Amino acid sequence: MKNDKTSGEKPFTDAASPFGQIDVEALARNMGRAVEEGGKAMAAYLRPREDGRAGNELADSVSDAVTTLGRLAEYWLTDSQRAVEAQANLATGFMALWASSLQRMAGENTPPAAEPDPRDARFRDPEWSRNQYFDLLKQAYLITTRWAEKLVRDADGLDPHLRHKADFYVRQISAALSPSNFIATNPSLLRDTLAENGENIVRGLHMLKEDIDAGEGELKIRQSDTSTFDVGVNLATTPGKVVFRNATMELLQYAPSTQNVLKRPILICPPWINKFYVLDLTPEKSFIKWCVDQGLTVFVISWVNPDEKQRHKGFFEYMKEGPLAALDEIGKITGEKDVAAVGYCVGGTLLAVTLAWMAAQGDTRISSATFFATQVDFEQAGDLKVFADEDQIQSIERKMAEHGYLAGSKMAAAFNMLRSQELIWPYLVNNYVRGKQPTPFDLLYWNADSTRMPEKNHSFYLRNCYLENRLSKGEMVVGGATLDLRKVTIPVYNLATREDHIAPATSVFTGAGAFAGPVRYVLAGSGHIAGVINPPARGKYQYWLGGPPAGTYADWLEVAVEHPGSWWPDWFAWLKAQAPAEIPAARRRPGGRRKPLGDAPGSYVKVKS
Known part of the structure; x- marks a missing residue:
């Protein structure tokens, strides 16, 4: 040889x-x-x-x-x-x-x-x-x-x-x-x-x-050098204030950075499975900062990291004390009745539930909706369905019944297993065989900063979405109302990511057809996080536009046109075209005339699991 x-x-x-x-x-x-x-x-x-x-x-x-x-x-x-x-x-x-x-x-x-x-x-x-x-x-x-x-x-x-x-x-x-x-x-x-x-x-x-x-007896794999980052110091640093707080969430409002701002504010509903600052990492990666710099008045929900006190809160409580409470406060602070809403992952699922519930009540305060990597139809929900059959859900419910929540480490482990060849074994080898500390990486630091899942909420989500797919069928009941997404007629910007292992692009495409209003389906390159958090200045990846989400995903993709770089400017152009009116930024001081409760990113986000 x-x-x-x-x-x-x-x-x-x-x-x-x-x-x-x-x-x-x-x-x-x-x-x-x-x-x-x-x-x-x-x-x-x-x-x-x-x-x-x-x-x-x-x-x-x-x-x-x-x-x-x-x-x-x-x-x-x-x-x-x-x-x-x-x-x-x-x-x-x-x-x-x-x-x-x-x-x-x-x-x-x-x-x-x-x-x-x-x-x-x-x-x-x-x-x-x-x-x-x-x-x-x-x-x-x-x-x-x-x-x-x-x-x-x-x-x-x-x-x-x-x-x-x-x-x-x-x-x-x-x-x-x-x-x-x-x-x-x-x-x-x-x-x-x-x-x-x-x-x-x-x-x-x-x-x-x-x-x-x-990990208190379980292996908590270190994926990043945790000593390098500090939330509020070099992560989640966009200037803003906590303008409202209840037992379920803190509402953050960010200070304007432009002379004028768009009159219509936006409300971001992030997932509670992870912390909101995935949208506000380092300044050069921050979606929130970018939005503020475009002249948007940005409000963000920061969910509580729940313990046994939240065990009996389900989707209705999260909807009522989350986006609905946020809409009330935004109206008081800004005087606006029209809000553009953004939902990410399960936060987007909750936003869709909220929109259907509001449609049943005749509440029209949300004038457009944007979904980032969000599923409303779970028929093709990918590998997470492995953990969502009756036996598996009963096992999870037994664990949650002990303390009133599912430990954040359990969810983190499940997500890591979806990409074990990338998120588990390289770190096991590097850390415990090579004996090397992982390099600092803000996204993996965030990924390890897990949150707990409240018992009632998580059980409802697993059963009604993954197991029985009730939302897309028009069978989900929340707050006494049977939800029908066909009653949601506002414009929708529906972003999927091509390599998504949590919300597969095919699943997002199918769900896009559940809404009755005009839907702009956009496919971004990369995966569930990197495909969403893709600042224009980096010049990375691409996105595809192919018209309304009709027919099959494969047919749509075959005729879709690829565009280089970030989808963020496309989204902002879509958003601004709906409500281009501007007002002086001085009228959008965080909290308005009320004294803020503290500086962003607030206290809830700093609670460790």
């Missing part, structure tokens, strides 16, 4: 590689320290379980996965022809690998039996292709996991929900078993470990213990 000398990485066969420079004494000493740190990490995990402070959620999840995959195996094994075909497919893949490996050992230049996706960062180290041992591991892994994924795809006789769950669990297992996750099977990890004589493992296990302690 010939070595490729063109890469900057030194091959393992090179005499100067770490393999020839191992300090056996230091390595042995560090392995002893690693055992000690590993024991501390295990004790941190077991301690809360021994005294009853932590439950057995992992066992529940494993049980569901085993049951689901057992049903998949049963499908294939109960039919002898199907079983033989499945075995033959796997055998064919490994025979091709064996043949190509023998040819390579004989010095022939032969194509591999399996190659990773060029976008797959796990196998970028040159040794994955240059060294036959690692190349064999890589190809065997790819052949096996692709075979398993094909078993799920071809299981046509399975119940669709069961097959969806099986696909999800197979992908989780595939991500977990990747050879890139282990020292002995990852050339980069092996190189680093030998170069540091195992010191990286000691650091990593110490960090593991710290992160289990931080």
